[in-house]
Amino acid sequence: MNDTYDVIVIGAGPTGENVAGRAVRGGLSTVVVESELVGGECSYWACMPSKALLRPVAAAAAANHLRGVTGARLDAAQVLKRRDSFAHDWKDDRQVAWLESAHVDLVRGPGRITGERRVKVGDTELTARQAVVVATGTRAVVPPVLAEVTPWTSREATSSHGVPGRLAIVGGGVVGCEMAAAWQALGARVTLLARGGLLDRLPRFAGDMVAQGLRAAGADVRLGVSVTKAARSSGTVTLMLDDGTTVEADEVLAATGRAPRTDDIGLESVGLTPGSWLDVDETMRVRTGDAPAGSNDDDWDTSDWMYAAGDVNHLALLTHMGKYQGRICGDAIAARARGGEPTVTDRSSKTCVPQVIFTLPEVAAVGLTDEQARDAGLRTRVVEYDLGNVAGASLLRDDYTGKAQMVVDEDRTTIVGVTLAGPGTGELIHAATVAVAGEVPLDKLWHAVPSYPTVSEIWLRLLETYGL
Amino acid sequence: MNDTYDVIVIGAGPTGENVAGRAVRGGLSTVVVESELVGGECSYWACMPSKALLRPVAAAAAANHLRGVTGARLDAAQVLKRRDSFAHDWKDDRQVAWLESAHVDLVRGPGRITGERRVKVGDTELTARQAVVVATGTRAVVPPVLAEVTPWTSREATSSHGVPGRLAIVGGGVVGCEMAAAWQALGARVTLLARGGLLDRLPRFAGDMVAQGLRAAGADVRLGVSVTKAARSSGTVTLMLDDGTTVEADEVLAATGRAPRTDDIGLESVGLTPGSWLDVDETMRVRTGDAPAGSNDDDWDTSDWMYAAGDVNHLALLTHMGKYQGRICGDAIAARARGGEPTVTDRSSKTCVPQVIFTLPEVAAVGLTDEQARDAGLRTRVVEYDLGNVAGASLLRDDYTGKAQMVVDEDRTTIVGVTLAGPGTGELIHAATVAVAGEVPLDKLWHAVPSYPTVSEIWLRLLETYGL
Numbered sequence: 001m002n003d004t005y006d007v008i009v010i011g012a013g014p015t016g017e018n019v020a021g022r023a024v025r026g027g028l029s030t031v032v033v034e035s036e037l038v039g040g041e042c043s044y045w046a047c048m049p050s051k052a053l054l055r056p057v058a059a060a061a062a063a064n065h066l067r068g069v070t071g072a073r074l075d076a077a078q079v080l081k082r083r084d085s086f087a088h089d090w091k092d093d094r095q096v097a098w099l100e101s102a103h104v105d106l107v108r109g110p111g112r113i114t115g116e117r118r119v120k121v122g123d124t125e126l127t128a129r130q131a132v133v134v135a136t137g138t139r140a141v142v143p144p145v146l147a148e149v150t151p152w153t154s155r156e157a158t159s160s161h162g163v164p165g166r167l168a169i170v171g172g173g174v175v176g177c178e179m180a181a182a183w184q185a186l187g188a189r190v191t192l193l194a195r196g197g198l199l200d201r202l203p204r205f206a207g208d209m210v211a212q213g214l215r216a217a218g219a220d221v222r223l224g225v226s227v228t229k230a231a232r233s234s235g236t237v238t239l240m241l242d243d244g245t246t247v248e249a250d251e252v253l254a255a256t257g258r259a260p261r262t263d264d265i266g267l268e269s270v271g272l273t274p275g276s277w278l279d280v281d282e283t284m285r286v287r288t289g290d291a292p293a294g295s296n297d298d299d300w301d302t303s304d305w306m307y308a309a310g311d312v313n314h315l316a317l318l319t320h321m322g323k324y325q326g327r328i329c330g331d332a333i334a335a336r337a338r339g340g341e342p343t344v345t346d347r348s349s350k351t352c353v354p355q356v357i358f359t360l361p362e363v364a365a366v367g368l369t370d371e372q373a374r375d376a377g378l379r380t381r382v383v384e385y386d387l388g389n390v391a392g393a394s395l396l397r398d399d400y401t402g403k404a405q406m407v408v409d410e411d412r413t414t415i416v417g418v419t420l421a422g423p424g425t426g427e428l429i430h431a432a433t434v435a436v437a438g439e440v441p442l443d444k445l446w447h448a449v450p451s452y453p454t455v456s457e458i459w460l461r462l463l464e465t466y467g468l
Numbered sequence: 469m470n471d472t473y474d475v476i477v478i479g480a481g482p483t484g485e486n487v488a489g490r491a492v493r494g495g496l497s498t499v500v501v502e503s504e505l506v507g508g509e510c511s512y513w514a515c516m517p518s519k520a521l522l523r524p525v526a527a528a529a530a531a532n533h534l535r536g537v538t539g540a541r542l543d544a545a546q547v548l549k550r551r552d553s554f555a556h557d558w559k560d561d562r563q564v565a566w567l568e569s570a571h572v573d574l575v576r577g578p579g580r581i582t583g584e585r586r587v588k589v590g591d592t593e594l595t596a597r598q599a600v601v602v603a604t605g606t607r608a609v610v611p612p613v614l615a616e617v618t619p620w621t622s623r624e625a626t627s628s629h630g631v632p633g634r635l636a637i638v639g640g641g642v643v644g645c646e647m648a649a650a651w652q653a654l655g656a657r658v659t660l661l662a663r664g665g666l667l668d669r670l671p672r673f674a675g676d677m678v679a680q681g682l683r684a685a686g687a688d689v690r691l692g693v694s695v696t697k698a699a700r701s702s703g704t705v706t707l708m709l710d711d712g713t714t715v716e717a718d719e720v721l722a723a724t725g726r727a728p729r730t731d732d733i734g735l736e737s738v739g740l741t742p743g744s745w746l747d748v749d750e751t752m753r754v755r756t757g758d759a760p761a762g763s764n765d766d767d768w769d770t771s772d773w774m775y776a777a778g779d780v781n782h783l784a785l786l787t788h789m790g791k792y793q794g795r796i797c798g799d800a801i802a803a804r805a806r807g808g809e810p811t812v813t814d815r816s817s818k819t820c821v822p823q824v825i826f827t828l829p830e831v832a833a834v835g836l837t838d839e840q841a842r843d844a845g846l847r848t849r850v851v852e853y854d855l856g857n858v859a860g861a862s863l864l865r866d867d868y869t870g871k872a873q874m875v876v877d878e879d880r881t882t883i884v885g886v887t888l889a890g891p892g893t894g895e896l897i898h899a900a901t902v903a904v905a906g907e908v909p910l911d912k913l914w915h916a917v918p919s920y921p922t923v924s925e926i927w928l929r930l931l932e933t934y935g936l
Contacts, residue, residue: 014920047921048859055863056536063531063540068524068547072531072540079536086863320920323928347915356919364919391516395523395554424895430916430924431899437916440906447815448898448905451824451832452482452788453515456898460791 005031007333008119008128010111010265011135012095013040014319015310018326019133019333020104026334028130030104033111033121039095041137042319044087049158050178052086053079054358057185061360062423065397076163076186087159113266117305120266131305131333134278134286135326136265138258138311146170149232151252154179163187164251168239170227171255172198174357177210179253180219181359190219191247193239195226199363202419203370205403206363209421213360222247260312270306278308280315282345284329307333315349325349347437351416354433356426361402364429367417367436370407379410385461387422392455397423404458406432408466413442424455431456442468473499475801476587476596478579478733479603480563481508482787483778486794487601487801488572494802496598498572501579501589507563509605510787512555517626518646520554521547522826525653529828530891533865544631544654555627581734585773588734599773599801602746602754603794604733606726606779614638617700619720622647631655632719636707638695639723640666642825645678647721648687649827658687659715661707663694667831670887671838673871674831677889681828690715728780738774746776748783750813752797775801783817793817815905819884822901824894829870832897835885835904838875847878853929855890860922865891872926874900876934881910892923899924910936 006028009016016032017039023030037044056079063072088094099106109121117128140153151170152160157179163186169176172194184190192198192214198207198221211221222241229240230252239247263275271288272278279287285302292299309329310322325346332342354366373380387393387402394400402422409416418432435445446468450456474496477484484500485507491498505512524547531540556562567574577589585596608621619638620628625647631654637644640662652658660666660682666675666689679689690709697708698720707715731743739756740746747755753770760767777797778790793814800810822834841848855861855870862868870890877884886900903913914936918924 042920048863051863051921056534059527059531059534060537060540063527063537066524066527067550068543069528069531070541070543070546072528073538075536075538078538082535082866318920320917320925320928323920324915324917344911344914348917352915352917354917354919356922395516395519398550426919426922427892427895427924428898430896430918430922430927431902433916433918434899434902434908434913435906438903438906438908438912440902440908443812444906445902446812447792447820448901449788449792449816449820449822450898450901451822451894452510452786452791453519454824454894454898456895457788459898460788 003031003124004127004129005029005105006128006130006337007133008033008126009133009135010119011040011137011310012038012099012106013135013137013310013322014042015137015322015326016040016133016135017099018323019135019309019330020099021102022327022330023333024103026331026337028334028337031107031126032099032104033107033109033119033126035108035110037090038092038099038106043095044090045155045158047319049083049087050182051358052083053158053182053186054178056082057182058358058360062397065399067398074185079186080161090159111265113269115269128305130337131307133307133309133329134262134265134312135308135310135322136261136312138317139261140254141257141259142254143256145227146230146252146254149230149237149252151254153254157253157255165189166191166249167251167253168193168237168247168249169253169255171257172196172200172207172223173255174199176253176255177214177357177359179255180214181217184214184217184219190214191249192219192221193225193227193241193247194223197223199357202363202365203405205405206365206419206421209361209401209403210357210359210363217360258311258317260314262312277314278312280308280313283332283342284309284313284325284346316353318353318355321349321353352433352437354429356429358426361421361423362426363419363421364425365417365419366429366433367415368407369417369419373407373409373416378416380416381408381410381466382406383408383462383466385458385465387420387455387458390455390457390461391453392457393422395453396455404462406462408442412439414439415442428456428458431459442466471499471592472595472597473497473573474596474598474805475601476501476594477601477603478587479508479605479778480506480567480574481603481605481778481790482510483605483790483794484508484601484603485567486791487603487777487798488567489570490795490798491801492571494799494805496802496805499575499594500567500572501575501577501587501594503576503578505558506560506567506574511563512558513623513626515787517551517555518650519826520551521626521650521654522646524550525650526826526828530865533867535866542653547654548629558627579733581737583737596773598805599775601775601777601797602730602733602780603776603778603790604729604780606785607729608722609725609727610722611724613695614698614720614722617698617705617720619722621722625721633657634659634717635719635721636661636705636715636717637721637723639725640664640668640675640691641723642667644721644723645682645825645827647723648682649685652682652685652687658682659717660687660689661693661695661709661715662691665691667825670831670833671873673873674833674887674889677829677869677871678825678827678831685828726779726785728782730780745782746780748776748781751800751810752777752781752793752814784821786821786823789817789821820901820905822897824897826894829890830892830894831887831889832893833885833887834897834901835883836875837885837887841875841877841884846884848884849876849878850874851876851930851934853926853933855888855923855926858923858925858929859920860925861890863921864923872930874930876910880907882907883910896924896926899927910934
């Protein structure tokens with residue numbers, strides 16, 4: 001079988017779906033190639049099931065921390081069933097139906113690039129008139145020390161049909177922290193092991209509050225430790241740590257990082273290295289050859305037919321950023337197919353990436369930390385405020401504790417980064433994202449009055465603390 | 469006793485406190501005059517107690533609408549006690565302590581203006597070197613037809629120590645809707661009577677959803693009706709309606725509007741009309757004389773010593789807008805005392821007023837409705853999206869229903885208004901407020917990527933629906 005399309009997308013996760021949707025909207029015939037489930041990691045083993053596990057936990061906690069509400073209890077079996085329904089019982093009929101409704105063709109199987117504009121899927125040879133887009137995402141990396149005990153990865157942690165008795169989690173990043181919060185609340189006895197602190201890419205208070213929340217929930221959080229040996233014996237895993245202590249568990253979750261799913265997609269056929277992240281320009285075209293000396297990416301050669309969007313380009317490993325890049329990528333391919341150049345290019349993947357971590361308390365951040373901003377040469381000022389002192393927060397929860405930090409570019413007097421930690425902060429961060437992406441000067445933000453008494457009044461307090 | 473200050477503020481509600489705090493920060497000696505409790509209506513009989521009543525109701529509802537959480541119940545007595553603590557048991561020690569810490573003097577008693585820059589409080593004659601600020605707020609208006617049954621006003625509705633058996637509420641505005649939601653959930657059998665629909669100043673879907681929510685909770689919502697007669701007999705109030713039906717209740721709440729508390733503050737001594745709203749310029753200086761012909765407010769005379777901030781100027785009857793005006797007012801007085809003119813003036817009270825209505829579901833809005841925008845001569849386009857179709861909303865609650873509407877100024881391609889109705893929308897509106905106040909063009913908003921899977925992804929859906 002031999003088929004020709006304008007666009008071939010390898011990977012039918014949210015990124016690939018957005019590329020395809022936008023390419024079709026731009027008048028291009030499009031096929032997506034998927035070796036597993038249409039909908040990708042996010043739909044079945046990441047965002048959706050993990051948040052389906054965490055939302056009831058957060059809602060019960062919110063109710064139980066309010067005088068006047070009593071008796072809210074979690075029913076773990078029902079939480080797992082709710083999670084199953086959000087993962088559509090790991091069937092992709094709905095997503096396939098969406099592809100059909102969007103006039104996107106689907107070829108199932110592993111896609112391998114076999115040369116310029118050519119992709120092979122089993123016996124099917126696909127040819128692209130315009131572009132091949134790699135949107136294959138990432139997989140969990142299992143460190144060698146854990147490999148022999150066949151640990152859970154994020155997939156098993158989000159899809160498990162039972163609550164483990166004792167769960168050891170290795171890794172203090174987002175996956176480790178979220179799964180620790182979920183499974184501890186659902187009845188597991190969780191031990192969380194991190195080499196450094198928790199959520200180390202964010203300002204320290206965020207990880208500190210998450211550690212505090214996990215410990216208050218009964219989890220054993222051990223920071224600054226590494227696993228030196230792991231062994232499984234009659235169902236029990238024993239982890240030996242570099243501080244001389246051991247941890248016993250029924251299951252171990254390896255939450256120690258992600259690797260690009262590019263090892264078996266034929267990169268070698270076009271002179272790229274299998275297993276590598278794919279560098280891209282601001283329209284998601286893949287960079288070829290070596291990086292130029294100095295930092296001027298404009299001198300870097302780009303492919304005229306190969307694109308990479310989402311996790312696989314290593315810019316921002318988050319579903320919403322993959323979707324954003326997917327929209328830009330699909331539009332760019334369509335613009336070039338018409339002989340033009342895209343007018344909308346990626347402005348956010350490096351400097352305005354929002355993220356919500358659905359722990360208890362939640363953590364939400366966007367933009368640059370102070371350290372990142374200074375490394376980028378900005379003259380910054382950091383403003384912090386105790387979220388618990390906002391009237392809306394004290395109403396939200398009797399024992400509200402939280403913190404907000406904003407990083408101001410003093411030369412432009414705009415906000416370049418915000419970090420929030422506290423219950424309910426997940427929906428607060430978008431106001432910051434608008435301020436950062438919109439480059440709204442502080443003296444204009446002053447007229448964006450937050451409603452009283454909402455937690456959003458943190459904005460007034462931050463600006464007052466700045467000196468407005 | 470005869471005292472001279474730079475600034476005299478009549479009214480120690482949130483607005484007056486902000487005027488005073490900013491005036492002192494500007495180096496001015498300041499006294500506030502308060503006839504009731506320092507902290508004002510908001511602290512004891514409005515925002516704080518009403519939201520203290522409503523927050524447990526919302527938290528219990530959130531828990532009970534999630535598969536996997538069971539058993540959340542309201543304990544009305546404890547909810548009332550929590551409310552008491554948020555109202556500080558109607559004692560103002562804490563607020564008095566704040567005034568002291570801010571170096572603001574306090575004179576208790578009713579303040580009456582007796583001439584230019586002069587205010588009398590009992591036997592005390594106060595003189596202002598710079599300014600007298602009227603920040604006396606509003607009181608509930610009881611319509612004549614209800615007067616003889618001595619109804620509750622917002623004060624009794626927010627401070628009641630018991631749950632009435634049957635509560636009739638007259639008025640479908642914010643107070644009526646919020647109190648209906650609170651007391652129905654706490655055990656009263658509520659009948660809500662509105663002359664039109666509910667929340668008539670907002671797009672219709674908002675009031676429709678609130679009516680639906682109240683009815684689902686068991687309240688009797690009757691729209692398009694007026695009370696023609698009211699009588700109380702052995703504890704029971706009977707209301708006769710213009711549709712021929714009657715309502716019996718144990719208590720009646722008159723939630724039919726507000727009037728300025730200016731009837732007894734000596735306005736006549738300076739040529740103004742007692743009981744009138746006080747028109748102001750964009751620095752909160754009171755307009756004197758008659759309004760100029762046409763619409764050019766710049767030709768309107770303003771007082772050089774008398775200011776009015778908060779509810780009393782009728783611009784936006786909301787605590788946060790009063791505080792905003794208070795900051796502008798205090799800063800303006802300080803700037804003029806230094807011989808300058810203020811650099812920050814009111815930009816939001818007419819076109820960027822946010823409001824959250826803590827009903828079930830919540831309603832949140834900012835800026836202009838389509839009708840208001842067209843009346844202002846803008847060429848608009850309205851975009852709507854079903855909030856329940858956002859992944860983050862379906863995670864938040866099993867049966868999420870809600871709606872979002874954005875009004876775009878097509879000439880500037882900026883957002884001039886947003887209305888949201890649905891659970892949890894109260895904290896979503898600030899992103900809209902930032903977009904409206906920041907005048908962020910849609911093509912820049914496109915790069916403010918909302919986090920997946922949060923309810924804030926409504927932003928992506930609105931922009932996609934617009935055509936981006």
